């Protein structure tokens with residue numbers, strides 16, 4: 132076996148050599164996935180530890196398979212944060228799946244690059260079909276056309292570029308700098324919207340100063356009346372509202388903006404409505420949860436991330452667009468070397484900035500087929516039920532308080548000190564210490580946010596292997612941490 136790797140590097144390698152090498156990688160992946168709960172969720176290492184163990188320079192000569200895979204096992208696998216661990220309850224807890232790994236592996240083998248239909252016929256058509264499957268699964272109407280990006284952050288930036296294209300088509304040719312004939316272009320998103328909206332403002336040259344933060348109600352939802360007033364004031368001041376972003380499932384709390392009301396305001400003002408449903412969008416696979424999305428069918432574009440709550444390995448983010456012509460006008464440029472003779476086929480390079488694109492549809496197709504819509508629905512509903520149950524435990528314990536509603540599978544809460552006169556700073560400090568204590572345990576990993584300026588703990592449930600025992604254990608660890616930190 133020690134000469135296997137040089138054989139692989141030689142051309143052509145035999146099928147037996149390729150199989151033997153890939154089998155070893157598959158064995159490692161299978162063992163890792165089967166023992167996913169055995170590592171501490173977060174590795175106990177410091178910044179620079181991994182780099183210090185890596186050679187400074189690349190190898191001049193081919194290395195053996197044993198050497199490379201041995202180093203993978205020794206240096207890489209134990210030193211990742213284990214997103215596939217059932218106790219990973221941080222950020223938006225997400226997990227891959229066997230089907231997703233298969234799709235990822237096979238797409239790497241094909242190394243397809245579907246920038247044009249001609250450069251990737253099956254990948255192009257599968258991407259269109261699988262996005263339409265997802266549209267049907269979440270019960271959105273026909274008329275939305277889907278494509279896949281790496282992340283929701285990119286999708287949101289593209290959506291704002293499309294909004295700008297619709298408002299001022301001349302920008303495509305003439306740009307924005309140095310022009311006195313353009314008004315300031317404003318974009319509206321709730322104060323709970325994801326930072327990807329801010330990043331898009333920066334990247335597109337719209338400027339953070341033109342991002343209007345819609346105030347939220349006591350459940351962290353954008354107030355549509357405030358949106359209407361802000362738009363009216365900006366219009367009166369000569370500005371041009373180009374886009375409204377509604378978030379269905381915000382990052383800090385999973386609050387749900389009133390998309391239907393925001394759609395009315397967006398339409399009145401001629402602004403593009405982009406719906407960020409990166410995390411919660413797949414929840415609409417469940418008829419019970421679907422009503423929370425009311426109004427998203429009125430959007431101009433919607434982003435949902437199968438790599439968050441649909442067991443698809445990172446990266447895979449689906450964008451559904453209604454006004455495809457405007458969207459494509461914002462990006463399409465066809466140099467001579469990319470011109471083809473295939474007529475009306477879709478060329479996915481027209482849907483964004485990147486030319487080369489990974490074959491992400493393959494893993495999503497395999498995941499949907501492996502679970503079936505019913506399987507995905509069952510997991511999503513199960514996660515929400517676990518979150519509700521944890522919420523009830525928290526509500527029933529006067530050492531803790533829940534600080535946001537739990538519409539999906541995220542629970543936001545904080546610990547309360549025994550001293551009823553504790554200051555806000557002291558309460559925040561207690562919760563920060565608790566988080567650190569909880570996460571040193573190794574069995575679970577929680578993250579935090581700030582709500583109304585106050586430190587808040589988050590338990591996010593989204594891993595297919597997270598079950599009631601995991602959440603019971605997390606609750607025990609949380610209460611033990613309280614006893615240690617609050618000194619009960």
Ligand SMILES: Cc1ncc(COP(=O)(O)O)c(C=O)c1O
Pocket residue numbers: 223281282283284285325327378380381382407408409410436448
């Ligand atoms: C609501 C929301 N939008 C967008 C994003 C960004 O997602 P991505 O990592 O795919 O860019 C996140 C990430 O958690 C999110 O919660």
